[in-house]
Amino acid sequence: MNRMTRLYTGMGFIAILYLFCFFLYPLLKVFYTSLWINDQFTFDNYIKILTTSIYTQVLMKTLSVAVISTVIALGLGYLMAYFIVTRRPERQGIWLLIVVSSMFMSLTVRLYGWLIILGENSPILKALTSLFGKIQLLFSEKAIVVGIVHFILPFVTLTIYTSLKKIEPSLLEASNMLGASPLRTFWRITFPLSLPGIYAGGSIAFALSASTFLVPIMLGGGPKNYLIANIAYDLIVTVGNLDMGAALSFVLFVMVILILSIFNLLERRGQHAPRKMD
């Protein structure tokens, strides 16, 4: 083993140790906590979560908000990424910087911005109201979706941009030369080849959306629109029901892992069996 390999092995070991101490151990601890009520081992918390309508409703709400946000972010992100990747190469950096620049500021500050934009006195909302009739966005599920999309859009745009950038321009020319129109070329070549970026971006977006904590508090208008992370926080910090809070957190974790596995499966299938062309 030469020195470099030893160095890398050492660094890898540190990473694994770090993950174990600060991720795996706390996770197991959460799971362990959720299974003990008054010194008794029981699955009662999980049964309660899956049978009580308050909890199932919050679960469904979280799931739907996360899915809707992810889908919207993927759509918007794809358009933005496609726009950037079709600019002149020397200009692309500036566009990417603009996309990423929103991340330079704290999410709290940015959400205050949305409070103003979506608020009653906002000129933007007034303009929209005059066009489409009265719109109430703030303190609703829709406002939460708006906030989450704003938060996850840069991640999605960057991952999709990367996958689009990897596509050889000569492939598009080859498609063109074989008689495929630009639109056909997009659906048969560009889109299938950018799927890895969509899966990766979708995974990140869903994980971030489902576990969002700040957005429901600031744009959701209080407990009526709380999502899982908020309920878990309240249970632990306000109510002091540690085991129930732990159980709810673990359910959220499992939910995210399940969805990510589906994305993963889709991606692998895409690699082995090609999409049917007609």
Place this chain on the structure above:
Amino acid sequence: MARSNSKIEIAISLDSIVKEYQGERVIDQVGFQLQEGEFLSLLGPSGSGKTTILRIVAGLVKPDSGSIILKGKNIEHIPPHLRNMGMVFQQYALFPHLTVYENVAYGLKARRLEKKVMKERVSKYLELVDLLPFAKRKPKELSGGQQQRVSLARALATEPILLLFDEPLSNLDARLKEQMLHEIHTLHRTLGFTAIYVTHDQNEALYLSDKIAVLNHGKIEQFASPEKILQHPKTPFVADFFGYVNRLEDAILQDNNTATVGQINVPIGHQGINSLAGKKGQLFIRPNAIQVAEYQQTLVKDKGNLPAVVLDARYRGGETEVQIQLVNEAVNLTAVIPKMIVPSPKQGEQISIVFDSSGICFFPGDDSDE
């Protein structure tokens, strides 16, 4: 393809094509005509504009001015996907998410061919390039040579009016290159397609082409058959490109058959335009036009032989390349003996040489120089 004597069909003609990039003229008044079934090579060093011309023909680059007529139809405003041309790329450009079969079928699907016809067509062309058993593979499961053959089949399968090649062999190793060269030539002979082939390799151009356009700085220096270009290079640039590696300055043309360099008479086989007796200019000599009498199989006459000294000798593909210096005149030359000389001629060895006029050209210098 049977070429009848009565009617020669023009497949494509370009006229005064101009293209500028940021004020620099990369294509300068290029025009040529290509007959149906002909194989044309665009040959030139990098930056000579050969690829740009190909891309203009393909429609991937818009010319600033000039016209392109394809089978009697002006195609300047027709987008690439409606031009019915095929293209083989340097980097193969196979679709990585599709199988070999789907790659070859791609152009046929875009043309909405009937399924049965399509299947036959794909099989036919995969068979032609010997890749039918690989139909279900993905491109990355094939070798470079196989990938380029798929790309060839893909371009051929749409049976295009014109086939374009963009340096298709430059990514292949020497042996594979030879095989592909042979394969492309055979396909051209059997299928009779019209082709434009971009390359910087004179050997590829000579092997494949009916016509060669030699390009330099966006201009066509010479447009002619391989034989013509080899025997009668039109400009010093063409001569240089086609292996006239010895260049002697300050030559003076005596008559149609002779030029002198210092005290030496050199027989010439060809002279450039504006050559007049008494004019100063350059002599271009192919290495194989300098015969070394001592190593010649057939007897070379002693009369007129020039004494020379060997400076260095190297082997090159079964031949022996010898650097020599003439005894009577301070002139260094590269000569080739068309066989391996073992042991190779030694430094300082006394030899004598004879010029073969068929590989020697005279080009007059600019008048302003005199």
